[in-house]
Amino acid sequence: MSHPHAAISCRGIWQVYGADAPQQLKRALAETGNDSRAAAALLRERGLVPAVQDVSFDVLEGEVFVIMGLSGSGKSTLIRTISRLAEGTAGSILIHGEDILTASKQRLIELRRNKLGMVFQHFGLFPHMTVAENVGFPLKMQGMSRTDRRARALEMLDLVGLSGREDAFPRELSGGQRQRVGIARALAVNPDLLFLDEPYSALDPLIRRQLQDEFLKIQAGLQKTSVFITHDITEALKLADRIAIMRDGVVVQIGTPDEIIVNPANDYVREFTRDVPKGRYSHVSSMMNMPETLPAMPDDPKIGEDMTVDDALASCMALYQPVPVWGRDGRMAGIVHPSQLADALQVERT
Amino acid sequence: MTDISASGSVAATGGKDGTGRTGMNGMTPGVRIAFLCVLVGAICLALSPYQAWIRTWPAALTLPATEWIGAGLTTLFEFLKPAARSLARLLEYPMAGANRLLVGSPYALTIGVFTALGWHIGGIRMAALALAGLGFVLASGYWIASMNTLGLVFVSVPLALIVGGLIGVLAHEICSLRRAIETVLDIMQTVPTFAYLTPLLLLFGFGPVVGLIASVIYAAPPMARNVLLGLKRVEPDIREAAIMNGATRSQQLLLVEIPSAGRQIMVGVNQTIMAALSMVIIAAVIGGFNDIGWEVLLTMRKAAFGQSLIAGVVIVIFAILADRMSSALARDGKRHSWKVTASILLAAVVIALFQNSALPAAQDFAAFKSAAAVIDRSLGAFIAANGVILDGVKNGTMFFVLLPLRIGLEKAVLPFTWGFQWTTGISIAVFSIATVAAIVLALRNHAVAGLSLLIATGILVTGITNLPWPFVLVALGGLGWLAGGTKLSVFAVSMTGAILSIGLWEPALLSIYLCTASVLICVAVGGAIGAGCAVSENAWRVMRPVCDFLQTIPLFVFLIPVLMFFQIGEFSAFLAICAYAIVPMIRYTHHGLTSTPDELIEAAVASGASEWQVMREVRIPYSAPTILLGLNQTILYAFSMLVIAALIGTTDLGQQIYLALGQGDVGLGVAAGASMAILALVADRLIQGFAARQRHALGL
Incomplete structure (x- = not known):
């Protein structure tokens, strides 16, 4: 059922807070014939908090x-x-095929x-350790020697642009620097x-x-x-x-x-x-099409399918006819009409 | 605009007394309870001349609980004694070791080590403090006695830290145990200090080991509490980061959570050191051990106040040194140069080498002998010259404040003191006036205030020690119900009922009376000082070190100055309690009034409120929960001083505990100690309940 290249595969995850949540969830699902929305409503009515309801997805x-x-x-x-x-x-979470809920x-x-590595909103840096010790902490848990830890920590700090601050304490850093440490720590064990x-x-x-x-x-x-x-x-x-x-x-x-x-x-x-700003985040590929017969296209502004709509529009704004869109492989991937691109930018009014 | 309306609503909810929401027709819970109290009080007053059982709990119904407890504990102790005695013998070793180290080392070396330590953690100021302080101790001639005390502290502090730390970690790790442990900690701290001593004496036998164990029991809870608090307060992100890095539970705890909670734990260390020192000194009442507490007691008994003042100063010096040094450790400031530390140590060693040949022995110092004599002489002269004024202050307070509270206007108003005799007619007149006033207040929508006025009048006319027990139980039950619902109500009534049924009601009422009297004064005076400090920055600059000082010195020392001027008696006890218990009231009032959010004050000012209006409408309502907590602390402080004050002549529960100690009556000691703890716990729970409701009403 899950995607063959899934690194994480979640199926039917429920997180319900309250007394006796697993039993209550089973009961609610049985009573509603496995309708998750109705079951959640029922749980809420009974004073429980269904914080996550029947969530499924794959991360590739x-x-x-x-x-x-x-x-x-x-x-x-x-x-x-x-x-x-x-x-x-309830639910199952497979990480590289291994169910971690039962691990x-x-x-x-x-x-x-x-x-696994994790980065936290409030950084989660250990206040009594230097920057290098923080980054080296997961390696210490692995049992790596002190000198190896230090070397790896310096390498990671270099990656996040914090070289030279390795012996500072977290309280001496700015917020941005602290989170760089957090990222370095999460990446330390690769x-x-x-x-x-x-x-x-x-x-x-x-x-x-x-x-x-x-x-x-x-x-x-x-x-x-x-x-x-x-x-x-x-x-x-x-x-x-x-x-x-x-x-x-x-x-x-x-x-x-x-x-x-x-x-x-x-x-x-x-x-x-x-x-x-839609033009900055959407790409031509999501708007082009490939008709049976190609219309006349006198101009070729060299629009690629990976271009953002903003960039594409900038080069074909003055044109009134459909233009070709070129794929990564150099072949024509479709056509798009400049007015189509312009329409997509319209802020919807409701 | 939103800010203004927000501050308005805070003032509105806080401004009224929560219970007076509706008029007298729609009876709010507060009105109902107050009404019930008035009713029960009136019935008791009317019936008591004919029904003796209303005033005094019938002897036939009194359980001989003190004897049962005594017998039970004695049997249990017989059983535990061998183990306890072996533990005592085991503890003798570190005690003897510490004692030999401190008493045996040349004083020059000891002073040098402490000065070097002071330099290392706090620079020149701390070093100077240590040098001057210990220099005074040496010169006073109390060096050996002080080292005996310090030796005990050196053993009890590490023990208390270990025990407390383990309890704190345990309470944090095992959630199901947490509530139980917290209750035990509450009890360990509210049971009065002397009450430990009697059972410990029986169990461990006579000797300084009793003081050691008592101080461990007394000093461990602050450590446990702070460890628990520190661990609870570790940020969730830090906790989760440790988990996600693959730390096992013990790694999380030892490598991340405990170090992260370091600052809070150091606060615990500071409090533990202070508590241990205080208790070791108090334990001197069992005597037989030449320590500094004993010196104070001895000189006090001989009325050699000059000497006892100097011994008291020695205790204060140790307290201040211990406090400043351990709190300097808690601040992770920079450490000072090792070179200076080493040279101080070296100098100390060199002087110590020549000490025996060149310097007098520690016990031969007596620099203040003449000073003590001067103090005694000038004190005598002062009292001779101002005796009339002092007596006037004392008698005035006794006759016009303390006695009416204690035995009621009915009995306290005599021609000899007040110039006239209280009659039934006066009683009727007073009650009528109070009733009229109450009705007027009730019609103006202040029903609770009116009924409270009636109750207060009743208490004042009858006197606290003559209060009929049904009234006390109903009033406590009602307050409990208002503050925390049925559960608290049942707790208050059953606990107080227990005191009644074991026959300790009369001393308990005396304790309540003495506590009420001093708390009232503390609230009035301390509240005023706190408010003054909130208004004037300069006043706070003066008061703050005073408060710090009063909170640092061990309880015991408060007795010396009051005794010097007012001799043994209830008035001296009253003054000592006030002096000790006033500090939290000042601190919390100041803190509460100054911690109103700036936004609220700005909003009020922007609405055109004058300074006084800001105070009345915004600051006071907002700070009410904080001030209530101050009141709570003041009551608890008063109770703990009450026991110490028994040393200078009171007749309450504290005296019972002290008597039990003298007679080795473990049943009485434990029962009276438990009663005292019950009173403190009930007061604590009631006020915490009200404070929580107030906080809730403010949305805090």
Whole structure:
């Protein structure tokens, strides 16, 4: 059922808070004939809190999977369930095919020491350790020697642009620098999976943008499978390969940034994307088509399918006829009419 | 705009007394309870001349609980004694070791080591403090006695830290145990210090080991509490980061959580050191051990106040040194140069080498002998010259404040003191006036205030020690119900009922009376000082070190100055309690009034409120929960001083505990100690309940 290249595969995850939650959930599902929405309503009525309801998705190898939602939507709970910082109420979570909800305590510690890294909203730096000791902490847990830890920590700090601060204490660093340490620590064991829980939410907008750019740069080099939590739609659109939008504990849409912008699943999603500069985050590929017979195309502004709509429009704005779109392989991938691109930029008025 | 309306609503909810929401027709819970109390009080007053059982609990119904407890504990102790005695023998070794180290080392070396330590953790100021302080101790001639005390502290502090730390970690790790452990900690700290001593004496036998164990029991809870608090406060992100890095539970605890909680834990270390020192000194009442507490007691008994003042100063010096040094350790400031530390140590060693031949022995110092004599002489002269004024203050307070509270206006108003005789007619007149006033207040929508006025009048006319027990139980039950619902109500009534049924009601009422009298004064005076400090920055600059000082010195020392001027008696005890218990009232009032959020004050000012209006409408309502907590602390402080004050002549529960200690009556000692703890716990729970409701009403 799950995708063959899935690094993480979640099926039917429930996280319900309250007394005797697993039994209550079973009962509610039985009473409603496995209708998850109705079951959640029933649980709520009985004084329980269904924070995450029947969530399923796959995260592919090497992709950045962003979970976006407002506060209280259950996104933080979801990432804690996946990383098993919180015990899920129901469902299965496979990491590289291994069910981690049933993993033993020992196995879990092993997984965390070798395979998983996590970055926290408030950094989670240990106040009594220097920067280098913080970054070296997961390596210490692996049992690495002091000198090797130090070497690896310096290497990681270099990667995040903090060389020279290795002997500072966290309290001596700015917010942006602290989160760089957090990222260096998460990457120190070279994990297969990276969990990032609103890593940039506590930072100033300028610093945030800078760190986002650095994340993209690091990601381009390391290709880590990442689950990234945010409440900021522009951050999601900028960083994601795919986005899951959550509301009240339910995933309302999963798709690429283009799909989210061009084909919002419902009004809630549309409302989110309303003020987003769409031309910057959608690509020509999501708008072009390939007719049976090609119309006359006197001009070729050399538009590629990977171009953002903004960039494409800039080069064909003055044209009134369809133009060809060229694929990565150099062949024509489709055609697009400049007016189509312009229409897509219209801010919807409701 | 939103800010203004927000501050308005805070003032509105806080301004009224929560219970007076509706008029007298719609009976709010507060009105109902107050009404019930008035009713029960009136019935008791009317019936008591004919029904003796209302005033005094019938002897036939009194359980011989003190004897049962005594017998039970004695049997249990017979059983435990061998183990206890072996533990005592085991503890003798570190005690003897520490004692030999401190008493045996040349004093020059000891002073040098402490000065070097002071330099290392706090620079020149701390080094000077250590040098001057210990220099005074040496010159006073109390060096050997002080080292005996310090030796005990050196053993009890590490023990208390280990025990407390383990309890704290245990309470944090095992959630199901947490509540139980917290209750035990509450009890360990509210049971009065002397009450430990009697059972410990029986169990461990006579000797300084009793003081050691008592001080461990008394000093471990602050450590446990702070460890628990520190661990609870570790940020979730830090906790989760440790988990996600693959740390096992013990690695999380030892490598991450405990070090992260370091600062809070050091606060615990500071409090533990202070508590241990205080208790070791108090334990001197069992005597037979030449320590500094004993010196104070001895000189006090001989009325050699000059000497006892100097011994008291020695104790204060140790307290201040211990406090400043351990709190300097808690601040992770920079450590000072090792070279200076080493040279101080070297100098100390060199002087110590020549000490025997060149310097007098420690016990031969008596620099203040003449000073003590001067103090005694001038004190005598002062009292001779101002005796009339002092007596006037004492008698005035006794006759016009303390006695009416204690035995009621009915009995306290005599021609000899007040110039006229209280008659039934006056009683009727007073009650009528109070009733009219109450009705007027009730018609103006202050039903609770009116009924409270009636109750207060009743208490004042009858006197606290003559209060009929049904009234006390109903009133406590009602207050409990208002503060925390049925559960608290049942707790208050059953606990107080227990005191009644074991026959300790009369001393308990005396304790309540003495505590009420001093708390009232503390609230009035301390509240005023606190408010003054909140208004004037300069006043606080003066008061703050005074408060720090009063909180640093061990309880015991408070007795010396009051005894010097007012001799043994209830008035001296009253003054000592006030002096000790006033500090939290000042601190919390100041803190509460100054911690109003700036936004609220700005909003009020922007609405055109004058300074006084800001105070009345915003600051006071907002600070009410904090001030209530101050009141709570003041009451607890008063109770703990009450026991110490038994040394200078009171007749309450504290005296019973002290008597039991003298007679080795473990049953009486434990029962009276438990009663005292019950009173403190009930007061604590009631006020905490009200404070929580107030905080809730303010949305804090």
